[in-house]
Amino acid sequence: MQFFFERMIATFKHTGNVGFLIYLADTFGYVGSVGILFAKEILKIKLSWVSFFSNSVLVLSALGLLLTMFSAYYFRIKYRKNENFNEVHA
Numbered sequence: 684m685q686f687f688f689e690r691m692i693a694t695f696k697h698t699g700n701v702g703f704l705i706y707l708a709d710t711f712g713y714v715g716s717v718g719i720l721f722a723k724e725i726l727k728i729k730l731s732w733v734s735f736f737s738n739s740v741l742v743l744s745a746l747g748l749l750l751t752m753f754s755a756y757y758f759r760i761k762y763r764k765n766e767n768f769n770e771v772h773a
Contacts, residue, residue: 695761723735
């Protein structure tokens with residue numbers, strides 16, 4: 684993941700390091716873990732742990748795929764705008 688964040692920073696020519704982005708990704712991972720425990724225990728979902736995790740993996744995989752496609756589209760447009768801006772102002 685660090686490589687992805689480094690390339691993203693380099694692509695858009697921002698100065699900085701990947702520490703904050705890695706921290707942010709880790710935070711979402713921990714929030715997701717706690718969210719799963721809350722959903723299972725507090726909301727009293729009546730599924731076995733195996734069924735619960737299997738269903739969660741399917742739903743979150745589909746959501747992750749959609750978000751990845753959206754991110755690729757967004758960054759592609761942003762990269763092209765950045766290239767055009769650099770060509771005009773070079």
